[in-house]
Amino acid sequence: MNKRISGFSKLNKAGKIKWIVKTFYKDPENVMKELMSYWHSNEEEQKIFDGFSENTISNFMLPYGVAPNFMINNKVYAVPMVIEESSVVAAASSAAKFWADRGGFKAEILGTRKIGQLHFKWQGNPLKLRSRLDEITEFLMTEVSDITKNMEKRGGGVRDIELIDFSAKLDNYYQLRVSFETCDSMGANFINSVLEQFGQSLQQFVIDDANFVGEEKDLEIIMAILSNFTPQCMVRVTASCPIKELGSFPGNMDDETFARRFYEAIKIAHIDSYRATTHNKGIFNGIDAVVLATGNDFRAIEACGHTYAAKVGSYKSLSNCKIDDGIFTFWMDLPLAVGTVGGLTSLHPMAKRSLELLGNPSAEELMSIIAATGLAQNFAAVRSLVTTGIQQGHMKMHLQNIINSLNATPEEEKKLIAHFEDEAVSFSAVRNTLELIRTENNSKNKAN
Ligand code: MEV
Numbered sequence: 001m002n003k004r005i006s007g008f009s010k011l012n013k014a015g016k017i018k019w020i021v022k023t024f025y026k027d028p029e030n031v032m033k034e035l036m037s038y039w040h041s042n043e044e045e046q047k048i049f050d051g052f053s054e055n056t057i058s059n060f061m062l063p064y065g066v067a068p069n070f071m072i073n074n075k076v077y078a079v080p081m082v083i084e085e086s087s088v089v090a091a092a093s094s095a096a097k098f099w100a101d102r103g104g105f106k107a108e109i110l111g112t113r114k115i116g117q118l119h120f121k122w123q124g125n126p127l128k129l130r131s132r133l134d135e136i137t138e139f140l141m142t143e144v145s146d147i148t149k150n151m152e153k154r155g156g157g158v159r160d161i162e163l164i165d166f167s168a169k170l171d172n173y174y175q176l177r178v179s180f181e182t183c184d185s186m187g188a189n190f191i192n193s194v195l196e197q198f199g200q201s202l203q204q205f206v207i208d209d210a211n212f213v214g215e216e217k218d219l220e221i222i223m224a225i226l227s228n229f230t231p232q233c234m235v236r237v238t239a240s241c242p243i244k245e246l247g248s249f250p251g252n253m254d255d256e257t258f259a260r261r262f263y264e265a266i267k268i269a270h271i272d273s274y275r276a277t278t279h280n281k282g283i284f285n286g287i288d289a290v291v292l293a294t295g296n297d298f299r300a301i302e303a304c305g306h307t308y309a310a311k312v313g314s315y316k317s318l319s320n321c322k323i324d325d326g327i328f329t330f331w332m333d334l335p336l337a338v339g340t341v342g343g344l345t346s347l348h349p350m351a352k353r354s355l356e357l358l359g360n361p362s363a364e365e366l367m368s369i370i371a372a373t374g375l376a377q378n379f380a381a382v383r384s385l386v387t388t389g390i391q392q393g394h395m396k397m398h399l400q401n402i403i404n405s406l407n408a409t410p411e412e413e414k415k416l417i418a419h420f421e422d423e424a425v426s427f428s429a430v431r432n433t434l435e436l437i438r439t440e441n442n443s444k445n446k447a448n
């Protein structure tokens with residue numbers, strides 16, 4: 001069967017589904033019903049989802065959970081998390097509670113600037129370009145005033161324009177690196193609109209300016225786009241307490257031993273990139289879940305975080321730990337460009353509810369909440385790793401998934417949960433126990 005199609009995007013939704021199910025599935029009618037079963041029951045609401053992306057045929061569900069008891073800067077939050085991985089929400093909740101009993105998380109905003117870039121080639125004299133930079137800047141700023149005026153009213157706008165000479169690395173390549181303040185919005189559309197206008201206006205400046213007569217063909221704008229690396233849009237989050245207040249840990253591990261083993265685990269993630277990747281993945285388990293729940297761009301946040309983790313030339317842990325004078329301190333500096341107004345944050349009904357649950361925070365407050373969730377997640381993961389190992393808690397949470405996949409009855413489910421209260425969980429162990437339960441049941445039924 002021909003699996004290629006032209007004009008797919010022009011078909012209506014029903015037409016798209018029909019073509020998909022007939023072409024790719026063995027049981028088209030059932031698949032069609034299933035796809036339609038995930039449509040929103042309210043047609044108007046579904047239209048909102050259809051509008052987010054092209055060629056939408058259904059919705060893809062993920063669990064929406066809440067981690068309560070997050071104390072950040074003395075304020076308590078119930079943090080919304082969208083994530084499919086068992087045990088992430090449980091781990092965040094447990095770490096949140098642990099730290100709430102020890103003063104909570106402290107968060108500090110280290111900066112809120114974002115960066116955009118105009119990339120261009122300039123065959124002319126670089127000194128001449130540099131000598132006209134003040135006039136260029138003034139001209140560009142006037143040219144974008146229509147785009148920037150609303151943002152300026154809110155306290156934001158373009159903050160700085162820098163000319164960077166990259167011609168030693170790539171022939172004739174220069175860049176305008178522009179820094180922005182976008183207040184409570186993530187600001188991607190604003191930044192990109194300004195930059196694209198900058199590109200056109202720079203071309204115009206070279207055409208009009210008496211110093212560049214006949215040199216307009218020396219300028220070629222290559223592209224204009226924001227940078228998702230935002231090291232000046234940064235939050236620091238810290239959890240700290242005296243070692244003697246850490247308490248005791250599974251296997252009767254005392255506070256001193258725990259603190260030392262935890263410290264070693266963080267150091268390992270600073271020297272070995274294989275470990276650092278998994279370590280930071282645990283941090284992003286928390287971060288991505290809140291970023292998604294609040295309608296922010298998790299790809300941007302991930303890309304930025306990983307670049308920052310590699311800022312010294314090798315990939316390292318994002319979190320840090322120190323032990324000074326009997327005080328255990330665990331912290332992380334994280335670049336995080338998020339918004340609480342505009343974009344998906346104000347379109348997605350559940351993103352709006354998430355922000356409401358958080359008390360409609362400013363972008364700075366949301367940065368603090370997201371970073372604290374990432375740090376909490378990291379604390380919970382490393383705490384498990386240096387005490388019981390990760391599988392005990394992880395597989396307990398995974399038990400329900402295994403039970404569901406084995407189609408156990410509610411009665412069998414109860415017995416399985418009771419059985420695995422003190423037993424190690426694995427897929428085969430659950431399947432074998434279920435078989436035993438069923439055999440026992442059959443024999444009882446026969447005996448009756
Ligand atoms: C699993 O999703 C995340 C962990 O692997 C993180 C870590 O190893 O630190 C548990």
